[in-house]
Amino acid sequence: MTMMTTTMMTTERRGISARTRILGWILLLVAVAVAVIVLATGRALFARIDAAASAELGHEADKFRAFALGTDPATSRPFASVDELLAGYLAHSVPEQAETFFSVVDARAHLRSREDPPARLDRDAAFVAMAARVVAPTAGRIDTTAGPAEYAVIPVAAAGAATPAGRLVVVEFLAPAYDEAWSTIRTMVVISASALAVAAVAGWIVAGRVLAPIRAVRETAARIGETDLGRRIAVSGTDDVAQLAATFNRMLDRLEAAFDGQRRFLDDAGHELRTPITIIRGHLDTMGDDPDERAQTLHLVGDELERMSRLVDDLIMLARSERPGFLLREPTDLADLVVETLAKATALGDRRWSIDAVPIGPDAIALVDGQRLTQALVQLAANAVAHTDPGDAIALGGAVADGRIRLWVNDTGCGIPPDEQQHIFERFHRGPDTGHGHGSGLGLAIVARIAEAHGGTVQVRSAPGEGAAFTIDLPYRAPVRTPAPAPALTRAQEET
């Protein structure tokens, strides 16, 4: 169920690629911005047209007033009547293309211009009736057959009369200017759409280029799951995508090393375990009925099983040493540690055991895993016993100086040839048979792991026939002093 949901979700996610999503959002934002710009521009254009029409009406009214104050061009005397004034003005002035003037006298309209206006408002009875009622200069807007128009009605009264005797009507048709504005807006829309399309194509290509390494990472990761860990992503450039690829490659290096290590470990372990199993099977297959022979076989089988169990213990120990939390550091008295190790080591064989030195003073207390270090020293002591003869001298010691802890086991045995020395710490490496018998070949590997887990090393100084000196060298860490120490985690708890 969980698996299915996960798979479905992955497929769904893959439906819209990052490339599409990034581009989609950018295009959407740009489209919104462009729409806002076009809208605002359109509003400004129309507002300006309306303002220009109003200004033109005012201008025409001023012209008419100036004309009325002058003399009749026909008689060179002041106008005799309102009718004459209006007739004279209409004959005198030429309306522009989107303009018309007419007079309304006695509720009847008179249009005197030679050109036909776009719409004959003078024939609109309702408009003429409305104009005929006007007593003060009026402006307004009206829808005509030729689109919207702004008009002004200017009433004219004879000198001394209370009511106007006639009206001049000035009309400004807006349609031509509006058409022009619309065409501007259409051009803007077409240009914006083309720009958006070009941006979409360019964005698609650029996003593809930028995201290509990510795709390569994804594809490589998918292929690695199916085939091998040997593949790497080609890193080019220094941007964060390149860094992602580099990080991914480093992760693969670590994974590959870990897998290799695991495979070799399993190979080695399997190989090592097969030998005792073969021996045990051989003994049991050939076991006869003779009680003496049986007892002897069982003894041999017991020995092999014992060896196997030690091997398995060592293998578990090595495997555990790879995991975090392998060490349990506690304030440990290093002098006690050396003395206790000696007590355990003396049981390993009849040798001339001694202690060279032990750390004293406050530095003798260090923050280390005492049990693991004891284990390492016992391993070294066991090796020393295995490569010496009864009565030979083996010395243990410890010292703290210059911020380093040194713990050592020196023996006077057969020693190790120089070309051997670099291999003895390898897993399952056993030296040439010196007639002292062999362990699993894991002892020194475990010692090395314990030293490394403490941030230190293990070194050997030896020459054939002159014994061997093994030294564990660790950085010194002082115990942290806390007033009331928290209940310490015990080894048993850690093991479970």
Ligand SMILES: Nc1ncnc2c1ncn2[C@@H]1O[C@H](COP(=O)(O)OP(=O)(O)O)[C@@H](O)[C@H]1O
């Ligand atoms: N004190 C020593 N003197 C001589 N050779 C040693 C000593 N300690 C270790 N070696 C060599 O190093 C090899 C690896 O040791 P170790 O890892 O403990 O494996 P094992 O003891 O199981 O053989 C040994 O087989 C031996 O050849």
Ligand SMILES: [Mg+2]
């Ligand atoms: Mg050993």
